[in-house]
Amino acid sequence: MSKPTAAQLKDEGNDFFRKQDYVGALAKYTEAIALDDNNAILYANRAACQYGLNRYLDAVDDAKMATQIDPGYAKAWSRLAASQDTSRKSAEAWQKALDALPKTYLSPAEQRQKDQYSAGLNAAQTRGKTPKNRCLLVSTSMMAISLGKLRQRCFLNSGKAGLENFSSSAWLISYAYKEFTKGVESINQLKSIPHSQAPGGLSYHGNLMGLTYLTNGLMRDERVFHINHPDWITKYNNQVTFEATTHQAYSGGVETIKELIQKRLKEKGWNDVRPALSVTVRKWIMKGMLESHLGGRPDTGVHFLKRAVDLLEWGRIVWKNVHKDDRGVIFQDNFLRGVRSMHLTMSMNAYSSDPSLNSKFHLEQLKEEAEDLLKEIDIMIASNNLSKEELDPGMVLSFCVYPAAIAHKTIGFYHAQKARYSNGVPACISLMNGVNAYLQAANTYPVDDEFHAFYLSCAMDCMRNAAAVALRAAVPKMMKIWAFSILQRGGRDEKIQAHLRRADEMMKLVAEGKLTLEDPVPF
The missing domain is CATH 1.25.40.10 (Tetratricopeptide repeat domain)
Structure with a gap:
């Protein structure tokens, strides 16, 4: 044939x-x-x-x-x-x-x-003509100072810390900050030297681990991202060019890259392909973060992270029998879990920038990805697939605990958003499901992490909104039988109406754009 x-x-x-x-x-x-x-x-x-x-x-x-x-x-x-x-x-x-x-x-x-x-x-x-969001250098500098102090405090206390204290968020942010700072140090070390035969007349010399350190830090906790110098972006772009040129990293779409990888593997082997793939994936991760955090475009950033996830998942299938040392760390479980967690977070941000039932970032897909991530983590825990020799105190938090918390908060986000497009009983059910998911997220985070308190607050907001929906539906049914009673004479209706008026005031602020359903509601 x-x-x-x-x-x-x-x-x-x-x-x-x-x-x-x-x-x-x-x-x-x-x-x-x-x-x-x-x-x-x-x-x-x-x-x-x-x-x-x-x-x-x-x-x-x-x-x-x-x-x-x-x-x-x-x-x-x-x-x-x-x-x-x-x-x-x-x-x-x-x-x-x-x-x-x-x-x-x-x-x-x-x-x-x-x-x-x-x-x-x-x-x-x-x-x-729409003005772009801008990132203030002052705010990121303040972040660097506060993270540096937290790191110092964590290590000062480490001598008297038992294993139970490894659940503190201080370990997570400390190791994340350490890795990100190493990346910044690497891009600061890059030097250009005049060279007549080099492209542009300049050759570069520096540390080829810059992208590795930066992305490792962000995957541990992206809150460590900060810019500490006005020419940070210029230096970063030079570092990317240096690493991509040295290792001949790939450009283009995933389908094109798949074809090029297979051909290059046959010709040059893993020692040549492995660093090229690593730089390719890591520059996508960084591009996604920069588009979101600096450009204010999470809707663009999320596509770079999705590209990374797609290539990693494909490679894990195609090269499942290749030794991990040959194919590289980017195909390890922890790495993929870190990228998927970042993708989930940025997808929520992208949806929030243009929320609707017709959004390009489908709520159902968000929920499905979060549930898949939780299943993967459950399998990993059941198989005890974390090698103790490879762990530092923040590793389990970064690549097991926090991804689970992110998955739970994504499911909470899904239910809270679905409630916006429902009424009556369906809205109430969605909000109560949101309460449960947000509580799971809050209780998964270490109790000293800001997210623990924040998602407890989100759970309370969902509970309050659910109560308002149920209360509004219950009043007319109550009045058919209990319009007059001892409780009614004691101020029952006034109290109910006060709560409903407060709910109406909040929804008016939402309609006016002065408040979102994710904002904590004052008592």
Whole structure:
């Protein structure tokens, strides 16, 4: 039986795409590209699949490839623009999509394309006028000072600490701060030396562990992120360039990288591929954090973390029989768990930036990912799969306890958000489920962590809101029989109405944007 041609695979991919089976379509287009890698339509079609799977960064890469192969292909430009909408950089691509269409005598299909592209351009230009969030150097410097003091206090007390004190959040933040600070020291050590044969006339010398330390610290606890110098970003970018160039790290989408990895492994082996993969994944993690924390764009940052998760999960399957020392630490359980936890947190932030039932960040998917993470942690605990030789006092907290707490608070977030789109009994049930999940989150965190108190507060807010929903529904039923009673004469109705008025006042503040349902409600 003859092998299918690229055209046949494309047709099969189109059939899957029409059925909205984006995974199946993506696989077919990828097979077709392997046979015909200079076909703009195949890359544009795969970009559409990536977009349908919410893999916007990979969609951008494929759409860019399509525009490079055929700069006059309007649909490729439109798919690049649609994919870039999430990063607010799409205006130029929408304009190029319009420019690629005929200027006159448009067919009905071309006119529909023109209307769509014009609407996309107008929306992109409107978004471009929205002021960006800025990160204040003062606040991050203060964070560095407070974390440094906490680290000192932790180690001063370590001599008299028993194993029971290893559950303190001080251990977690101390080790996280230590690793992140090592990363900052590494980027400060990078030196440039004039060299006539080097790209740009400069060669760099420094520590190739900078990205490793930075990302290790953030995976332990991303609250250690801070900037302590005005040119921090410039130095960081130079460090990334230095490490990526030295190890020939990958760029492009996950599907493209998968193909390149397999070929490079055959030619050069794990000693060459391992550091390249590590730098690739870690720079995605850092890019996601910078987009969120500095750019105020968690909706963009979350896609970089998702890209990292996708590549790690694929590698763990493909190389499950490869020794851990060969494939590298990034494929270890703790590393993936750390990245998944960060992805969950950033996904909640991304949803909160544009909450709705039609959000690109689906609540059901958030809940499902959180439940999967909890199952994984339960399996790990049951199998006692934590090697005591590899542990420091903060390791279990960073990669077992805190991921579980993040999963519980994600489930609490899910139920609290679902309550916003329900009424009566369903809303009350959602809120009470939120209470339970937030209490589990609070009780999973160490009692001296700020999150312990904060999620107790979230649980109380859900409980209060649930009581208001139930109370409002109960009053008319009560009045049918107990309109007059001793309790009623003692001020029952006045007290009930006071609570309901307070609930109405709070919801008015929410409607006016002065309060969110996640804010603690004053008594």
